[in-house]
Amino acid sequence: MATATLSIDLDSVAANWRALDRLSAADTQTGAVVKADAYGLGAARVARALAHAGARRFFVSCAEEGATVRQALGPGPQISVFCGHMPGDTDMIHDLDLTPMLNSINQITRHFESLPGHPFGIQLDTGMNRLGIEAAEWEAVAAMVLEAGPELVMSHLACADEPGHEMNAAQLSEFHAMTDGIDVPRSLAATGGILLGPEYHFDLTRPGIGLYGGLPYEEATPTVALSLPVIQLRDVAIGESVGYGCGWIAEAPSQIATVAAGYADGLLRALGNRAVLWCGDVPCPLIGRVSMDLITVDVSHLDQTPRRLDILGPYQTVDDLAEAAETIGYEILTGLGQRYARRYIEGARGD
Numbered sequence: 492m493a494t495a496t497l498s499i500d501l502d503s504v505a506a507n508w509r510a511l512d513r514l515s516a517a518d519t520q521t522g523a524v525v526k527a528d529a530y531g532l533g534a535a536r537v538a539r540a541l542a543h544a545g546a547r548r549f550f551v552s553c554a555e556e557g558a559t560v561r562q563a564l565g566p567g568p569q570i571s572v573f574c575g576h577m578p579g580d581t582d583m584i585h586d587l588d589l590t591p592m593l594n595s596i597n598q599i600t601r602h603f604e605s606l607p608g609h610p611f612g613i614q615l616d617t618g619m620n621r622l623g624i625e626a627a628e629w630e631a632v633a634a635m636v637l638e639a640g641p642e643l644v645m646s647h648l649a650c651a652d653e654p655g656h657e658m659n660a661a662q663l664s665e666f667h668a669m670t671d672g673i674d675v676p677r678s679l680a681a682t683g684g685i686l687l688g689p690e691y692h693f694d695l696t697r698p699g700i701g702l703y704g705g706l707p708y709e710e711a712t713p714t715v716a717l718s719l720p721v722i723q724l725r726d727v728a729i730g731e732s733v734g735y736g737c738g739w740i741a742e743a744p745s746q747i748a749t750v751a752a753g754y755a756d757g758l759l760r761a762l763g764n765r766a767v768l769w770c771g772d773v774p775c776p777l778i779g780r781v782s783m784d785l786i787t788v789d790v791s792h793l794d795q796t797p798r799r800l801d802i803l804g805p806y807q808t809v810d811d812l813a814e815a816a817e818t819i820g821y822e823i824l825t826g827l828g829q830r831y832a833r834r835y836i837e838g839a840r841g842d
């Protein structure tokens with residue numbers, strides 16, 4: 492089969508959620524961010540595994556993602572939408588009982604007019620300048636909004652993955668200034684914020700990447716393994732080139748494996764001539780350019796004929812691979828291709 496296998500360990504996702512839950516104070520609830528198809532791992536399966544582990548509050552980016560998660564979970568768990576209440580979302584928000592995190596006066600007006608009495612949360616901008624209501628606007632509308640009973644007031648940290656960054660304390664103090672004294676649950680921390688310490692936790696945390704085994708949560712258990720089939724092996728002589736643009740030229744007689752996965756599967760072109768694949772515990776360099784569906788790997792030094800090579804697994808995490816492409820683990824995970832055969836491991840067994 493010329494299809495790679497992506498193994499997704501739902502037990503590890505659940506273990507990471509429990510570990511992050513233990514890191515925060517007893518009266519802090521731990522949510523779960525399952526946007527972008529649960530960072531590429533499959534929102535329905537991941538959300539069900541996390542609900543089973545005890546998660547009750549889920550976060551997605553848009554209403555359509557909320558629909559997928561609601562279908563997977565059924566009624567009960569709260570599903571919050573970071574992009575809030577957009578034009579055209581009203582029916583979905585109503586019918587699927589989604590909780591929009593309103594982020595502007597415009598959205599507040601839309602929500603109150605179209606779905607009066609329907610649950611909502613509020614997103615405040617404490618300095619990131621991406622999504623959320625700014626301090627002056629909040630001052631003007633806070634009394635009216637609080638009267639309507641938001642379920643959550645939240646903000647997002649811009650630099651939580653850099654514990655020493657002065658922006659963290661500045662945003663924390665701005666969040667206090669904007670929310671102290673209100674009688675509504677508050678949330679500021681994603682994965683990075685949880686690791687900054689209890690003063691960042693408030694009533695609810697919103698981890699995403701840490702659930703899926705990525706930095707900045709160094710203690711996370713990896714959740715994915717990706718094994719790629721070898722399609723063809725060939726010997727090349729000194730001076731022969733391999734791949735598009737003659738991107739690699741043999742300096743010694745070499746054996747090259749052509750492997751079925753490429754940039755259409757999320758193996759970024761920046762990995763060309765930089766990444767390493769693994770045959771068991773033996774590293775094998777990716778040579779030449781990454782093609783759409785294929786990569787080429789130098790396997791000259793192996794003493795066996797490889798049938799598969801691993802690009803994510805025990806010897807290479809998403810963050811290792813991200814480093815080779817000069818990106819972050821988030822981008823590697825969310826780029827995992829749709830062509831991979833996804834194999835879920837749950838209850839310590841695969842299906």
Ligand SMILES: *Cc1c(COP(=O)(O)O)cnc(C)c1O
Nearest residue numbers: 524647681682697698699700701
């Ligand atoms: C993506 C996101 C999160 C989760 O962030 P991680 O760094 O993956 O833990 C939390 N809150 C908001 C608003 C987000 O956009």
